[in-house]
Amino acid sequence: MLKLNGADFTIGCSRFFDTAxxxxxxxxKIYVKIMPEALGLTILAQLxxxxxxSIFEPEIAAAMGILDAEGVPVRLSTRHGEIPxxxxxxxxxxxxxxxxxxxxxxxxxxVSRDWPRGNFIGYSGxxxxxxxxxxxxxxxxxxxxxx
Amino acid sequence: MNTGVIGALxxxxxxxxxxxxxxxxxxESRYMLGGPIIQSGRLLGGVLGTVSGQVxxxxxxxxxxxxxxxxxxxxxxxxxxxxxxxxQFPRPARSTSFRAxxxxxxxxxxxxxxxxxxxxxxxxxxxxxSKRILSSSSLLPCTPNLPKxxxxxxxxxxxxxxxxxxxxxxxxxxxxxxxxAARALLGAVPNEAMGEPQLQVLRRVLAPPKVTTRKIMDSxxxxxxxxxxxxxxxxxxxxxxxxxxxxxxxxxxxxxxxTKLKDLQVIRRPLIHHMAx
Numbered sequence: 144m145l146k147l148n149g150a151d152f153t154i155g156c157s158r159f160f161d162t163a164x165x166x167x168x169x170x171x172k173i174y175v176k177i178m179p180e181a182l183g184l185t186i187l188a189q190l191x192x193x194x195x196x197s198i199f200e201p202e203i204a205a206a207m208g209i210l211d212a213e214g215v216p217v218r219l220s221t222r223h224g225e226i227p228x229x230x231x232x233x234x235x236x237x238x239x240x241x242x243x244x245x246x247x248x249x250x251x252x253x254v255s256r257d258w259p260r261g262n263f264i265g266y267s268g269x270x271x272x273x274x275x276x277x278x279x280x281x282x283x284x285x286x287x288x289x290x
Numbered sequence: 291m292n293t294g295v296i297g298a299l300x301x302x303x304x305x306x307x308x309x310x311x312x313x314x315x316x317x318e319s320r321y322m323l324g325g326p327i328i329q330s331g332r333l334l335g336g337v338l339g340t341v342s343g344q345v346x347x348x349x350x351x352x353x354x355x356x357x358x359x360x361x362x363x364x365x366x367x368x369x370x371x372x373x374x375x376x377x378q379f380p381r382p383a384r385s386t387s388f389r390a391x392x393x394x395x396x397x398x399x400x401x402x403x404x405x406x407x408x409x410x411x412x413x414x415x416x417x418x419x420s421k422r423i424l425s426s427s428s429l430l431p432c433t434p435n436l437p438k439x440x441x442x443x444x445x446x447x448x449x450x451x452x453x454x455x456x457x458x459x460x461x462x463x464x465x466x467x468x469x470x471a472a473r474a475l476l477g478a479v480p481n482e483a484m485g486e487p488q489l490q491v492l493r494r495v496l497a498p499p500k501v502t503t504r505k506i507m508d509s510x511x512x513x514x515x516x517x518x519x520x521x522x523x524x525x526x527x528x529x530x531x532x533x534x535x536x537x538x539x540x541x542x543x544x545x546x547x548x549t550k551l552k553d554l555q556v557i558r559r560p561l562i563h564h565m566a567x
Contacts, residue, residue, distance in 0.1 A: 160515045184562045195467040202544040215495045217465050232495045239508035249500040267469045272501045288501040
């Protein structure tokens with residue numbers, strides 16, 4: 144685990160995936176392993192500190208039972224244009240660890256039937272309370288809670 | 291577009307009947323913005339704070355709002371000059387709050403604004419030339435979408451229900467991705483207004499996430515990543531479930547994939563991925 148001034152800075156780490164597969168944009172991204180509690184399966188989500196909110200694909204949001212959940216309606220500005228949807232709070236998502244301990248995040252996420260594709264972990268409502276570190280040398284993603 | 295810095299405040303003209311007193315107020319940094327209204331020490335319908343730094347007199351600009359102990363935030367906005375009220379604008383009947391009420395409005399050809407000079411709890415009514423009554427709620431917030439109005443009279447009545455539309459103002463900040471400002475404004479909402487259901491939902495949604503440690507591990511997915519890299523292009527647009535070096539299920543939809551996995555009674559949790567088109 145990573146240390147800062149002798150104290151634990153992170154408590155867990157996992158290997159991230161950085162290769163674009165299939166079609167679409169081919170530039171490398173950082174995909175980390177997460178498990179939405181209500182889904183109970185491991186999926187990949189793009190780590191995007193520049194994204195205002197975390198987003199799940201509509202099919203995943205539907206399987207989690209949050210696609211039509213009550214929330215705050217907003218229009219999110221994205222590279223796909225303005226997407227109408229809802230901000231839903233209280234979404235439990237685990238950041239899975241290969242080593243050390245994982246984290247459980249009680250997050251606020253954006254869901255929309257119009258979201259075209261991809262799962263994103265964004266800053267507000269998710270990353271803002273998590274310490275992270277990346278080592279592109281071995282593709283390791285380190286994480287820990289803010290004390 | 292007339293632009294400048296704070297020093298060019300001579301460009302403002304006093305409100306009719308208000309004389310130099312209003313100019314004095316202006317020089318204390320009272321500005322009308324295209325979005326929220328800022329007044330010295332207070333921002334109506336936005337974030338509580340004061341304006342600092344260089345401020346354009348008119349036109350688009352960025353303003354730094356100092357939020358005291360909370361921090362600071364930059365807001366992109368339009369600043370419009372406070373226009374001269376038309377001569378035919380009748381004065382309201384004099385009352386103890388006359389001064390406050392007179393300063394509560396500014397009018398130009400396209401917008402009608404109210405500001406925090408109106409005392410708390412004062413419900414304001416105005417009417418346009420078609421005698422349509424505009425309540426204080428229709429005067430706020432001051433957005434560019436306000437209907438074109440020409441005020442013919444204003445009057446006042448005491449009411450406890452006159453409140454800035456906090457929920458819509460917080461919401462508009464959220465839509466502009468100004469989450470810090472939205473939280474600051476939410477934190478400044480008086481307790482008596484927090485009973486509004488919309489504000490309660492906003493407070494819940496905007497609360498920072500709760501993070502706890504969890505003893506949950508996942509297996510090393512290096513082999514799954516390798517499989518995605520080597521075979522992913524063959525399954526464009528499909529949902530796949532991969533365990534180690536093996537594809538254990540593929541489907542057109544996640545729902546179908548989950549059904550297949552249930553039938554397979556998998557023991558180890560596979561990696562699920564929706565391949566790009």
